[in-house]
Amino acid sequence: MTSELLQFAFSGLTVGAVYALVALGFTLIYNASGVINFAQGEFVMIGGMSTVFLSALGVPLPIASIVAVAVAVLVGLLLWALAIEPARGASPVTLIIITIGASIFLRGLSQTVFDKQFHSLPPISGDAPVRLAGAAVLPQTFWVLGGSFAVVVLLWLFLERTLLGKAVLATAANRVAARLVGINTALVVGLSFGVSAAIGALAGILVTPITLTSYDVGTLLALKGFAAAMLGGMGNPFGAVVGGLAVGLIEAFGAGLISSDYKDAFAFLVILAVLFFMPAGLFGRRSVERV
Amino acid sequence: MLKVEGLTAAYGRIEVLHDLSLYVEPGEIVAIVGANGAGKTTLMKAIAGIHPVAAGTITVGGEDVTRRPAHERVTRGLALVPEGRQVFGPLSVADNLALGAYRAHGDVSADREEMEALFPILAQRRRQAAGSLSGGQQQMLAIARALMSRPRLLLLDEPSMGLAPIVTREIFEALAGRHRSAGLTVLLVEQNISAALKLASRGYVLETGRVVAEGRSEDLLTDPAIQRAYLGG
Numbered sequence: 001m002t003s004e005l006l007q008f009a010f011s012g013l014t015v016g017a018v019y020a021l022v023a024l025g026f027t028l029i030y031n032a033s034g035v036i037n038f039a040q041g042e043f044v045m046i047g048g049m050s051t052v053f054l055s056a057l058g059v060p061l062p063i064a065s066i067v068a069v070a071v072a073v074l075v076g077l078l079l080w081a082l083a084i085e086p087a088r089g090a091s092p093v094t095l096i097i098i099t100i101g102a103s104i105f106l107r108g109l110s111q112t113v114f115d116k117q118f119h120s121l122p123p124i125s126g127d128a129p130v131r132l133a134g135a136a137v138l139p140q141t142f143w144v145l146g147g148s149f150a151v152v153v154l155l156w157l158f159l160e161r162t163l164l165g166k167a168v169l170a171t172a173a174n175r176v177a178a179r180l181v182g183i184n185t186a187l188v189v190g191l192s193f194g195v196s197a198a199i200g201a202l203a204g205i206l207v208t209p210i211t212l213t214s215y216d217v218g219t220l221l222a223l224k225g226f227a228a229a230m231l232g233g234m235g236n237p238f239g240a241v242v243g244g245l246a247v248g249l250i251e252a253f254g255a256g257l258i259s260s261d262y263k264d265a266f267a268f269l270v271i272l273a274v275l276f277f278m279p280a281g282l283f284g285r286r287s288v289e290r291v
Numbered sequence: 292m293l294k295v296e297g298l299t300a301a302y303g304r305i306e307v308l309h310d311l312s313l314y315v316e317p318g319e320i321v322a323i324v325g326a327n328g329a330g331k332t333t334l335m336k337a338i339a340g341i342h343p344v345a346a347g348t349i350t351v352g353g354e355d356v357t358r359r360p361a362h363e364r365v366t367r368g369l370a371l372v373p374e375g376r377q378v379f380g381p382l383s384v385a386d387n388l389a390l391g392a393y394r395a396h397g398d399v400s401a402d403r404e405e406m407e408a409l410f411p412i413l414a415q416r417r418r419q420a421a422g423s424l425s426g427g428q429q430q431m432l433a434i435a436r437a438l439m440s441r442p443r444l445l446l447l448d449e450p451s452m453g454l455a456p457i458v459t460r461e462i463f464e465a466l467a468g469r470h471r472s473a474g475l476t477v478l479l480v481e482q483n484i485s486a487a488l489k490l491a492s493r494g495y496v497l498e499t500g501r502v503v504a505e506g507r508s509e510d511l512l513t514d515p516a517i518q519r520a521y522l523g524g
Contacts, residue, residue, distance in 0.1 A: 163389065170379045170390050176341055177377040182365035182394035182440065 003134025008256040009249065010132075014141045014210060016248020017148035018044070021203035022225025023232065023240035024155065025196035031172035031235050032192035035095040039079060039103040040200055040225060041218030046072045047201025048213030049110055052119040061122070069201045075106070076197025080190045088186065103218065110215040123209040144206045151199055152241055159237070168192065172235070220264060224251075227267040230274045233284030242282065292317045292476055293338070293444050298347035300337045307333050308500045310347070315444060320470055320477040322487040322508070324521065325497035331480040332374050334497070335448045338478075339371035340364045352443060366394050368443030372450065376433040380422025384413055387421045387432055391439030399439065406435035409465050427458035434462065438469070447479045451486065459483070463490050484521045488512050
């Protein structure tokens, strides 16, 4: 029984790490612009699918991965430059609807550019499971967890240790004041789209050997990442990570102990529970500020 | 230094500034006074570039900046301390100061030390979140943040709003000192008319979006019409 629970915990943490990265993408863009980017899941899909198709063309996996991240960043920047930036000044709800449109468009486009099949990638360190206290853990799990951890640390260093990172935080805190100290806030929003796309694509590449990818994996990932961001408190990067891991664990234990038929329902239960009982999430901004 | 000519600005279809003109010479402190709703804050926002201009021109040091976005006006030497202070609440005092010099190149530690000498409380609160400071401390931080960009013209919107008179006096004294020592040029908007005109050498009186009087501060302070209207004299 304990080995079974441990097994659930590992699979929960693995998908949870991916949800955490999707939630981080939501958080970055939300903080910079107030927009919830529902095309966030498509960045994950583009990362996975581009790598699959590039390596099928004979490109070595590391290079294919880097190009795939670059493709996702380009798509993210184009989304900002062609759809978000021209609508500057529109209400956040309008901008959110634009991102839903972009998500549908990107899904349709990848159906044509790629195909409608499921694809996988070879795991980075083989597929012989590692035995850990009775649980069988795929080596790729450690790549997912380690990669996610590295992303979180790098993002933290960027935000806390560089002036540009602080400009991002300043834009999130007070957009007008940010413009008044000379920050080009439109560029900060563009930057957040680029960084979010890179993070999403990386998540997609790391997790494809475990969960497979196809043109439409983005929809569910976006919803689950959104649930994670809500649970952690929209706008809080730390909350996004905790929320992602929590949603992954809830899903894995729910599927394992209750029924795997309802695996995808748990994220929605989380959204509903957050909305009913704590709309600000676990670490949401309780905006107390002296004036 | 600053020249505003024929400035018109509106909220939607409601025009709040009508064909307004004013100027500030280098090294001057100029006050804009007037009642609530006279358009003072809109004027400051339009000069800083965070409120659209419907007509007219804004010139800084001979360069027309009317069509430039706010973040580029900072590099032209404008810095606005906005109404209600608007510090970056979750960020530390030190980070707020560092961001004030966002457009500056090179080492800004000397500037920060200067600001901490001007407002010593900021040195004590360096690591604290700006949002947790008192109103007066936030106002000092907002002014220091603006000065970090080494502005040629400091725009101050209602620095005394919501502050105790003793705090207001401290801030005004710091500004006057900075004016004497570093030749700081200031355009100041105030409802506290007598304090503003005592600090400034010249003033404009704004009423419903128009300049209704202008002149040297002493003349405005002793003008019977202004005394009746604003100073309860």
